[in-house]
Amino acid sequence: MPIRIPDDLPARKTLESEGLYVMDSARAARQDIRPLEIGLLNLMPNKERTETQFARLIGATPLQVNLSLVRVTDHKSKNTSEDYLNSFYRTWEEVRGLKFDGFIITGAPIAHIPFEEVRYWPEMVEIMNWTRTNVHHTMFICWGAQAALHHFHNVRRYRMDHKAFGVFRHDIVNPRVPWLRGMSDRPMIPVSRYNDIDRTTLPERLDVLIDNQDIGLCMLEDRAGHAVFFLNHLEYDNRSLADEYERDVKAGLDTAPPVNLFPNGDPTREPENRWRSHAHLLFQNWINEIYQTTPYELEKIGE
Numbered sequence: 001m002p003i004r005i006p007d008d009l010p011a012r013k014t015l016e017s018e019g020l021y022v023m024d025s026a027r028a029a030r031q032d033i034r035p036l037e038i039g040l041l042n043l044m045p046n047k048e049r050t051e052t053q054f055a056r057l058i059g060a061t062p063l064q065v066n067l068s069l070v071r072v073t074d075h076k077s078k079n080t081s082e083d084y085l086n087s088f089y090r091t092w093e094e095v096r097g098l099k100f101d102g103f104i105i106t107g108a109p110i111a112h113i114p115f116e117e118v119r120y121w122p123e124m125v126e127i128m129n130w131t132r133t134n135v136h137h138t139m140f141i142c143w144g145a146q147a148a149l150h151h152f153h154n155v156r157r158y159r160m161d162h163k164a165f166g167v168f169r170h171d172i173v174n175p176r177v178p179w180l181r182g183m184s185d186r187p188m189i190p191v192s193r194y195n196d197i198d199r200t201t202l203p204e205r206l207d208v209l210i211d212n213q214d215i216g217l218c219m220l221e222d223r224a225g226h227a228v229f230f231l232n233h234l235e236y237d238n239r240s241l242a243d244e245y246e247r248d249v250k251a252g253l254d255t256a257p258p259v260n261l262f263p264n265g266d267p268t269r270e271p272e273n274r275w276r277s278h279a280h281l282l283f284q285n286w287i288n289e290i291y292q293t294t295p296y297e298l299e300k301i302g303e
Contacts, residue, residue, distance in 0.1 A: 006069075006088050011052040035064040036101045036291060037298060039135075041127065042069060042089070043108035043144065045079040050106060051088075053235045057283035063291050070095055072120045072127075092127055096134075099301040101294045102286065103135040107142025107233070111195050112159075115150050125151060131227070133302040136294040138227040139286060145220075145229035146195060152225060153206060156198040160216075164191045166241070166259025167274055170212045177209055177221065178289040179228060182281055188260070188274040190233045190241055191215055197231070228286075234279040242271045 006012075038058060044050040051069055058065055071077075073091040105127070110118055118124065128151050131138040140148040149155035169186045189210070196216040202208075209228070210219035220229045233240065241258040245267065248255035257267045260274070295301055 009051070009069075009088050010048055011055050014052050014056075034296060034298070035066045036287065036294070037066050037068065037099070038287075039068045039070050039095065039100045039103040041092075041103070041105045041144075042071060043106045045077070045109060047071075047077065047080040047084070047089075049237075049240075050235075053237055053240075054104060054106075056237075057235060057279055058287065060280050061284045061287040063287060065287065068095065068100070072123050074120045074123050092123060096126075096130060099134045099298050101136045101298070101301070102290045103131055103138045105131075105138065105140050105144035105148070107144055109143075111143050111146070111193060115147055128152070132225065136226065136301050137286070137290050140227060140229045141235070142193065142231060142233060145231050146197075148227065149197065149206075149220070149229055152222070152227075153203050154201065155203075155206075156201040157195045158198055159194055160196050163194050163255065164196075164215045165245075165255070166191060167261050168212055168215050168259065170210050170215075170218050173208050173211050177207075179219075179221070179282060179285050180209060181285050183278060187278040189218060189278070190236045190275055191218075192233060192241060192244060192258075193231070234275055234282055236275075238271050238273045242267070 040051065040054055042050050047069075055067055058067060069089045071085060071089045071091055073093045076082075077085060115121055124147060128148055138148075146157050150157065167188050167190050170189050172180055172183050172185055172187070174180070175183065175185075187210075193216075199217070202220075205222060205224060207221045207223070208217060208219075209221055211217055216231070218230065218232050221227070222229070241261050245255060245258055257265065261271045263269045263272055295303075
């Protein structure tokens with residue numbers, strides 16, 4: 001089945017060129033099934049790139065999905081025009097009365113700022129609390145995961161001596177959970193972060209699902225809270241880490257090339273994607289599990 005996104009969203013052309021079936025509004029209205037309602041709170045500066053990355057993974061599942069793009073109300077984007085946001089995004093205030101089968105909260109390039117000093121932190125707290133009552137299952141990504149672990153579980157993060165940057169093998173700690181069904185024992189996963197989680201502050205209710213003892217925790221689950229926390233970036237495309245590296249070099253930063261990304265470690269060559277299949281598998285598992293467990297009547301979510 002296809003994904004349904006706004007008819008004029010620029011991501012549509014990219015997805016269609018990749019062979020993904022994107023449903024228009026008229027065809028979606030004739031489908032005699034209830035589509036899954038998935039929301040994406042996009043906190044990244046490059047909205048179009050991020051929404052394309054997630055839509056690519058969500059749209060590859062065999063179920064009809066309505067993808068709603070959401071942004072924080074109390075924030076002006078420096079990198080995306082207000083016309084674009086008004087055309088394709090709804091603010092938090094506009095969706096707070098709705099319910100969703102699944103909801104994704106992305107990362108944000110503000111990991112150096114204490115949570116309570118982030119300008120839209122009060123709204124983030126409202127949104128995170130709202131996911132406990134209006135969302136069947138939530139996936140928190142990168143900074144979004146750090147924020148949720150801090151808010152819900154008082155988990156402490158700390159600044160590492162060096163940036164974890166590259167594509168690293170990780171260990172599947174619990175292959176029996178539905179989210180990791182079919183995963184290889186040691187998948188390659190893109191990593192780009194300065195912060196790590198203090199393991200001594202993890203409460204017992206959190207289960208570690210994917211780990212790397214050298215790079216840090218990757219994925220945790222809060223079963224009671226109907227949420228998973230993914231600290232790295234399976235959603236990244238081929239160029240995400242490479243473009244970040246090039247930006248750092250142009251900015252005069254002493255950033256080493258991302259590990260295990262370029263063939264033979266040569267940054268002049270095109271990156272190799274070693275994680276695409278696991279990215280699709282994770283999101284297909286997530287969508288499938290939501291479909292199997294969410295109430296048929298959307299309004300019953302949270303009861």
